[in-house]
Each structure stands twice: as structure tokens, then as C-alpha cells.
Amino acid sequence: MDQDNVTVAENESLPPPDAPVQPPQRGFVAEWTVTIILLLFGTTTLVQAYVIPTGSMENTLLVGDHLLVDKLSYAPAGSVSRHILPYHDLRRGDIIVFRYPVDIRQTFVKRVIGLPGDRIRLVDKQLILNGKMADEPYVYNNTDYLDSYRDNFPSELNVHVAESALDMLRNHVENGAVVVPADSYFAMGDNRDSSLDSRYWGFVPRGNIIGKPLVIYWSYDAPTEDLTEPSIGTRHLVDMVLHFPQKTRWARTFRLIHGYPLN
Secondary structure (H helix, E strand, O other): OOOEEEEEOOOOOOOOOOOOOOOOOOHHHHHHHHHHHHHHHHOOOOOOEOOOOOOOOOOOOOOOOEEEOOOOOOOOOOOOOOHHHOOOOOOOEEEEEEEOOOOOEEEEEEEEEEEEOOOOEEEEEEEEEEEEEOOOOOOEEEOOOOOOOOOOOOOOOOOOOOOOHHHHHHEEEOOEEEEEEEEEEEEOOOOOOOOOOOHHOOOHHHHHHHEEEEEEEEEEEHHHHOOOOOOOOOHHHHHHHHHHHHHEEEEHOOOOOOOOOOO
């Protein structure tokens, strides 16, 4: 692999009628078979390790979760390989790892909320997807107040956003909803109140998507500042030596990561 462990570097902070039938999910045995194959034979082409340094995906992913990311699932399928390898198209509700569109040197992890052509808006923190109220059991709100832009989106800006978000608001809003363009995706964090996501920097281009988190191979209770340093600091190493058994979240070890179907 190019790097043994890459930090996911974020500086943050009712289905429609005629909904498409979701393809069957991988069974438990099949998922672990793929996981073991990637662990044994994976290279940077197939799998890579990442660390979650911020709380933007709480409580699905926690600060200090160490992930293996499957880079194979969303890769373009060949005429033969499509029949023998686990390729599939991106789906609403998938958790993805991608290059931050504003600075591709950084890597983010979020949940796909909108596919090309989808209409997205928030009303008092509630997601309205293609005109229907979405069921999002994974969402975590860590504030009890409403923000006029964050929680009623799209609306008049009250915060600085990236130029790409300004373009989204100027050119991709119809009848009060953001419309996702071709070859792009709208992504948000599960911690909806503390996530630097598509509301603030626009769409995720298809070419920026690296893969999807497959499994938490280790989870360690460490603060964000220890996980965002260019390399592991002395303080973090000492903390692991002294507190490895106590601060390791053993119940999260080898936990498979799943998306949640949004219709």
C-alpha cells in the first residue's frame, strides 16, 4: 500500500411509489469471505486503511475507528470481472470514502444521500428526498437548536461556504430543492449538526470516490488532535502503551460496516 494508515482528514466541524428494488445484500458468510480475501491479498488497489479523526459520522463511526476500505466495489466492471467480482453501483445510504472536492489531498467519509437527478432539501433537520420524508435511523443530532441554513437547506447563507457550494446554490436549486447533477453525488455526515459536507462544499464528483468502509479492524478512544497530526505523536504512543486494553473499544473490533437503504 502507498500508506499503511491514512487519516480520513476532515476539518469540521416513506419511500417513493415505484421505488427501485434494492439488490440483495451480501450474506454474512459472503461478506466475511470478501473481507478475508482482501486482508490476505489486498494491495493499495483493493483495500486501504483509514482512521476516523472527527465525530461527523457519529454514532455510526466513532473518533478512533480504524477502517479497512474496499476500493473494489465501485470500480468500473469489466466484461468478465463483472460476473465474478462484487461490483455494484452507488446506492442511496451507502457510506463512502472520497477525496474532498475542495482539497483532494484530504480524504472524507460520509453517507450518500442523493444520486444524480435526486432532489434534496432539509426542513427543520428532516431530510426530504424526492418530495418524500426520508427514514434515517442513523442520524444523530448533537444540538437542540435550529440553524437557518444547516437545518433548513437550501436557504439563505449565514456561513462561509466553498465556491463549489455557491455554484450548487446558484445553478442546481429548483423549487426549493437541490437537484444532483450527472456523475455527482450529495453526501452528508450522520452527525448532521457537526458535519462539513455537501451543504458546505457541494457535490462529490464520481471520480473522487475511493471506495466504501468494509470493517472496523480496531477502535481506540483517542482525541481528534492525536489523530490529525501528520504522524503519530509521542503523546499518542505513550497513551497507547499505558492504556491500550482500557481504551480499545473491543466490542467494535472486526465490526462490519453497512449502509442503510434510502428510497
